[in-house]
Amino acid sequence: MKTLIIYYSGSGSTKIMARTLSMHLKADIIGIKDLKNREGFANRLLSSIDAFRESKTEISPSKVDLTDYDLIYVGTPTWANKPTPAIITLIDRCNWKGKDVILFTTMNKDGSDEPTIERLEEKISMRGGRIVESFSLKTMDKSPEDIINDTEGIIQTLVLKMYSGV
Numbered sequence: 001m002k003t004l005i006i007y008y009s010g011s012g013s014t015k016i017m018a019r020t021l022s023m024h025l026k027a028d029i030i031g032i033k034d035l036k037n038r039e040g041f042a043n044r045l046l047s048s049i050d051a052f053r054e055s056k057t058e059i060s061p062s063k064v065d066l067t068d069y070d071l072i073y074v075g076t077p078t079w080a081n082k083p084t085p086a087i088i089t090l091i092d093r094c095n096w097k098g099k100d101v102i103l104f105t106t107m108n109k110d111g112s113d114e115p116t117i118e119r120l121e122e123k124i125s126m127r128g129g130r131i132v133e134s135f136s137l138k139t140m141d142k143s144p145e146d147i148i149n150d151t152e153g154i155i156q157t158l159v160l161k162m163y164s165g166v
C-alpha cells in the first residue's frame with residue numbers, strides 16, 4: 001500500500017501536520033506552492049475572497065501523478081470556510097479514479113472543519129475518489145510541538161497506520 005500526502009500550507013501549520021503524518025505513516029509527501037502573493041493584510045483579504053469563490057491559482061507543481069499511489073492524504077488550511085485555491089486547483093488536475101483518500105484541514109480555534117471537508121469530499125468523489133477518513137486541527141495559539149503532539153494523537157485515535165499498512 002503506497003501512501004502520498006499532498007498539502008498546501010501558507011504559514012506552516014498544515015506543513016507540520018503533513019510532515020508528522022508522512023514520518024509516522026512512511027508516506028511520500030508533496031507540498032503545493034501557490035505562486036500568487038498571499039503575504040500581508042490586503043492579500044489575506046483577497047485570499048479569502050479567492051477561496052470563497054473557489055478561484056483557481058497558479059501552482060507548483062502544476063499537477064501530481066497519482067498512478068503509483070493507493071492512498072492519498074489531502075491537507076489544506078481553511079480559508080473563508082473553504083479549501084484553499086491551491087488545493088482546489090490541484091484537485092481538478094488529478095485523476096482520482098479508484099483512489100482511497102483521507103482529508104485533513106487546519107483552522108483557527110473558533111472555526112468549523114465541516115464546510116471545508118464537505119467541499120473537498122464533494123470534489124474528489126465527483127472525480128472517482130473514495131473518502132475513507134477525515135480529520136482537522138485547530139491551530140491558533142499552538143506551538144509547532146503542540147501541532148506535532150496533536151497530530152500524533154490523531155494518528156493513534158483514528159488508527160491511521162492501518163490504512164497504510166505500516
Ligand SMILES: Cc1cc2nc3c(=O)[nH]c(=O)nc-3n(C[C@H](O)[C@H](O)[C@H](O)COP(=O)(O)O)c2cc1C
Nearest residue numbers: 009010011012013014077079080081106107108111
Ligand atoms: C486568508 C485566510 C483565511 C482564513 N479563514 C479562516 C476561516 O474561515 N476559518 C478559520 O477557522 N480559520 C481561518 N483562517 C486561519 C487558518 O485556517 C489557520 O490559521 C490555519 O491553521 C493556517 O494553516 P497554515 O499555517 O498551514 O497556513 C484563515 C487564514 C487565512 C490566511
